Amino acid sequence: xxxxxxxxxxxxxxxxxxxxxxxxxxxxxxxxxxxxxxxxxxxxxxxxxxxxxxxxxxxxxxxxxxxxxxxxxxxxxxxxxxxxxxxxxxxxxxxxxxxxxxxxxxxxxxxxxxxxxxxxxxxxxxxxxxxxxxxxxxxxxxxxxxxxxxxxxxxxxxxxxxxxxxxxxxxxxxxxxxxxxxxxxxxxxxxxxxxxxxxxxxxxxxxxxxxxxxxxxxxxxxxxxxxxxxxxxxxxxxxxxxxxxxxxxxxxxxxxxxxxxxxxxxxxxxxxxxxxxxxxxxxxxxxxxxxxxxxxxxxxxxxxxxxxxxxxxxxxxxxxxxxxxxxxxxxxxxxxxxxxxxxxxxxxxxxxxxxxxxxxxxxxxxxxxxxxxxxxxxxxxxxxxxxxxxxxxxxxxxxxxxxxxxxxxxxxxxxxxxxxxxxxxxxxxxxxxxxxxxxxxxxxxxxxxxxxxxxxxxxxxxxxxxxxxxxxxxxxxxxxxxxxxxxxxxxxxxxxxxxxxxxxxxxxxxxxxxxxxxxxxxxxxxxxxxxxxxxxxxxxxxxxxxxxxxxxxxxxxx
Numbered sequence: 001x002x003x004x005x006x007x008x009x010x011x012x013x014x015x016x017x018x019x020x021x022x023x024x025x026x027x028x029x030x031x032x033x034x035x036x037x038x039x040x041x042x043x044x045x046x047x048x049x050x051x052x053x054x055x056x057x058x059x060x061x062x063x064x065x066x067x068x069x070x071x072x073x074x075x076x077x078x079x080x081x082x083x084x085x086x087x088x089x090x091x092x093x094x095x096x097x098x099x100x101x102x103x104x105x106x107x108x109x110x111x112x113x114x115x116x117x118x119x120x121x122x123x124x125x126x127x128x129x130x131x132x133x134x135x136x137x138x139x140x141x142x143x144x145x146x147x148x149x150x151x152x153x154x155x156x157x158x159x160x161x162x163x164x165x166x167x168x169x170x171x172x173x174x175x176x177x178x179x180x181x182x183x184x185x186x187x188x189x190x191x192x193x194x195x196x197x198x199x200x201x202x203x204x205x206x207x208x209x210x211x212x213x214x215x216x217x218x219x220x221x222x223x224x225x226x227x228x229x230x231x232x233x234x235x236x237x238x239x240x241x242x243x244x245x246x247x248x249x250x251x252x253x254x255x256x257x258x259x260x261x262x263x264x265x266x267x268x269x270x271x272x273x274x275x276x277x278x279x280x281x282x283x284x285x286x287x288x289x290x291x292x293x294x295x296x297x298x299x300x301x302x303x304x305x306x307x308x309x310x311x312x313x314x315x316x317x318x319x320x321x322x323x324x325x326x327x328x329x330x331x332x333x334x335x336x337x338x339x340x341x342x343x344x345x346x347x348x349x350x351x352x353x354x355x356x357x358x359x360x361x362x363x364x365x366x367x368x369x370x371x372x373x374x375x376x377x378x379x380x381x382x383x384x385x386x387x388x389x390x391x392x393x394x395x396x397x398x399x400x401x402x403x404x405x406x407x408x409x410x411x412x413x414x415x416x417x418x419x420x421x422x423x424x425x426x427x428x429x430x431x432x433x434x435x436x437x438x439x440x441x442x443x444x445x446x447x448x449x450x451x452x453x454x455x456x457x458x459x460x461x462x463x464x465x466x467x468x469x470x471x472x473x474x475x476x477x478x479x480x481x482x483x484x485x486x487x488x489x490x491x492x493x494x495x496x497x498x499x500x501x502x503x504x505x506x507x508x509x510x511x512x513x514x515x516x517x518x519x520x521x522x523x524x525x526x527x528x529x530x531x532x533x534x535x536x537x538x539x540x541x542x543x544x545x546x547x548x549x550x551x552x553x554x555x556x557x558x
Contacts, residue, residue, distance in 0.1 A: 134187040138164040139533055146187055149195050150175060154203035158557030159459070163533035166286045167557040174305070178203065234302045239395075239510070240293040244270040252293055253316065255301055256281065260309035263327035264316030271374070272381035273314035280313045281306075288527060290520030294510025295461070296556065314381060319372040323349045331372055334380050335360060393514030396504045400467050405498045406482070406549045408468035413443045415465075422447070425466055428474050429454060459555035461505050469505035469553065476551045484545040489538070491517040499540055502548055503528060507556035531556060 134143055143162045150156035155178075156171035169185035176183040178201050179194050187195070194200055234251040245268055253266035253274055261277040275291040282289040284307050285300050293301070300306055314334075315327030328349045335341035341356035354370040361368040364379050372380075403410045411417045411425055419441035426436040429450045437446030448464040455462045458473050472478045487496055496515045503509035509524035522538035529536045532547050532554050540548070547553055 131189060133189070134164055134192070136164055136166075136169050136185065136530065137533070143168070146192070146195065147171075153195070153200055159554060161554060163531070163554070165531035165533065165554075165557070166527065167531065170286070170305075174203065175200075234298060236295050236298040236302065238295075238298070240270055240298075241291065242270055242272070242275055249274070252278075252298070252301070255306075257316075259301075259306060260311070261313050262316055263312045263314075263325065263330070267316055267374075272378040273316060276381040277313045280309060284309065286527065288509060288520055288523035290511055290523065292511055292520075296507050296510050315372075315377065316374075318374070319349055319377075321349055321351075321354050321370065328353070331357075331377075331380075338380070338383055393512035393516075396501060396511075396513055397463065399497070399501055399513040400463065400465055400504075403467055403498075403501050405468040405502055406472075406478070408471045410465050410467045411443065411471070412465035413448060417443070425471070425474075426450075432474065459507065459557060461507050463505075467501075467505050469502055472549070472551050472553070478549070478551040480546040480550040480552060482546060482549065484540075484542055486542070487517055487540040487545075489517055489519065489522050496521070499525075499545070499548070506548075506553060527556065 132142065134146055139162050141162060143164045144160055146164075147156055147158070147160045147162070147168055150168070150171045151160065153175065155175045156168065158165075158167035158171075172187050172191065173183045173185045175181075175195060176185075176191060181191055181194060234255065235248055238248060240249055240252055247268065249270045250266045250268040252270075253262060253268070256262040256274070256277045257264070257266065259281070261280050262274070278293050278297065279289045279291045281287075281301060282291075282297060287297055287300060312326040312330045314330055317327075319328055319331055324347050326347060329345055329347035331349075332341055332343070332345045332347070332353055335353070335356045336345065338360065340360045341353065343350075343352040343356075357372050357376065358368045358370045360366075360380065361370075361376060364376075364383070366376055366379060400410055401412060401415055409415070409417075411421055422443050423439050423441040425443075426439045426441070426447060429436050429447070430439070432454065434450040434454050435446065436450045437444070451466050451470065452462050452464050454460075454474060455464075455470055460470055460473065466474070485495060487499055492515055494515065496517050497513050499517075500509055500511070500513050500515075500521055503521070503524045504513070506528065508528045509521065511520050517540075525540050525544065526536050526538045528534075528548065529538075529544060534544055534547065
């Protein structure tokens with residue numbers, strides 16, 4: 001029994017020990033569970049002590065403001081955009097870097113902050129590339145934008161009329177040449193992108209023309225290196241043609257030598273060789289090629305925009321066995337054109353060239369010495385004619401004193417004009433901003449100068465006489481209407497005279513008023529058609545004459 005009690009006592013101690021251990025273990029477990037005590041009742045914590053206990057208020061926590069973070073934008077030439085001026089830790093607006101601008105801005109959906117898309121700074125031009133090729137004959141607003149941009153850059157001086165004529169072609173060529181592009185006069189995508197770009201080069205006085213000259217012969221190198229003083233005294237209000245002689249012819253020849261159309265030494269005699277060079281210059285510079293150096297040709301010839309020759313056309317002076325250079329090359333080419341020379345055009349006066357010269361001299365009744373002197377050279381270039389205009393007919397200045405077309409008759413100081421007509425002219429000039437000295441009906445020096453100023457401002461021939469075309473452009477309102485007979489090569493009569501003088505007033509024609517529709521007249525018509533956006537066929541049909549005799553006629557701008 002005693003043993004049983006002892007055993008029961010031990011079991012009781014064990015149970016107490018286990019129970020105590022369990023309690024200790026539970027206490028240890030409970031120590032890992034922590035609950036934050038209630039907040040102290042404090043206004044700053046959103047609690048208010050009131051009678052009867054605590055009243056809990058909603059705790060309002062401000063939502064942090066979202067600050068727009070600018071997204072770096074792509075830049076030209078893979079350059080890193082400079083974001084250093086931005087303050088990313090400031091909630092206020094900050095101007096973007098100077099080399100990034102906003103285009104097509106979008107608005108953040110939640111913040112209302114404008115986020116800009118970045119692009120390189122645009123060109124200061126007036127337009128952008130159309131993606132469409134523009135060329136001779138193109139018309140419309142795209143052409144107008146192109147002309148305006150070329151005018152801003154200094155390459156175009158004509159009217160911004162939306163018609164892609166010879167003047168626009170020339171301006172595009174000059175731009176292309178100055179900006180290292182193919183100088184073809186066609187405004188394709190690359191050319192337009194360059195024209196409207198920030199990097200477009202403006203025209204300077206030293207800008208080269210769209211055509212480069214070939215190397216000249218040794219005989220003309222000294223002349224080619226002469227300064228502009230050799231032609232700055234050249235007159236532009238005269239006519240030089242076959243038979244003309246004197247200092248003005250010499251100045252003309254020196255200028256043609258400088259531009260690479262002639263080689264040799266100027267002699268002051270306008271013979272067939274000089275005429276051939278003039279024709280080549282006219283063709284190269286989009287002027288009616290009649291071989292007569294009149295005001296339009298001379299003005300262009302002595303200007304800084306005159307295009308150089310691709311090769312020498314003729315030589316002034318003698319060429320003989322053993323000589324070399326571009327003058328010899330021109331001689332060989334001419335002999336080849338006439339069927340006398342079959343060798344290589346290499347600029348070396350050898351036995352084959354000498355034999356060809358002798359053969360030509362024999363056929364032409366000249367001394368057969370094999371030397372291409374002045375007589376032989378002039379005969380060579382006169383053998384088949386060079387397109388020279390007829391010496392017959394009236395000088396345009398003389399003819400213009402009494403010119404009449406479509407109801408308008410020339411008003412001048414020498415014409416028999418009523419006082420009323422002179423007063424009306426003075427009134428129109430005054431309204432256009434040209435001072436006539438009053439409306440006194442006297443066609444005096446002040447009125448003459450006013451007419452000249454108006455003609456110069458509109459691109460007309462400056463004569464001081466208010467011819468039919470001057471009056472049409474001054475008064476305006478003459479529509480493109482009327483019925484006209486077709487005029488073409490071979491046509492003759494008063495209608496051709498009217499055509500020729502009107503083309504003269506508009507600076508397309510330089511020859512005499514002959515009344516014969518020759519090649520020079522046809523060339524002038526073609527140029528008029530090109531500048532005015534008409535079909536270039538050299539035929540003066542209804543459409544051409546209606547434009548020519550209207551207030552909408554565009555004067556020659558090249």
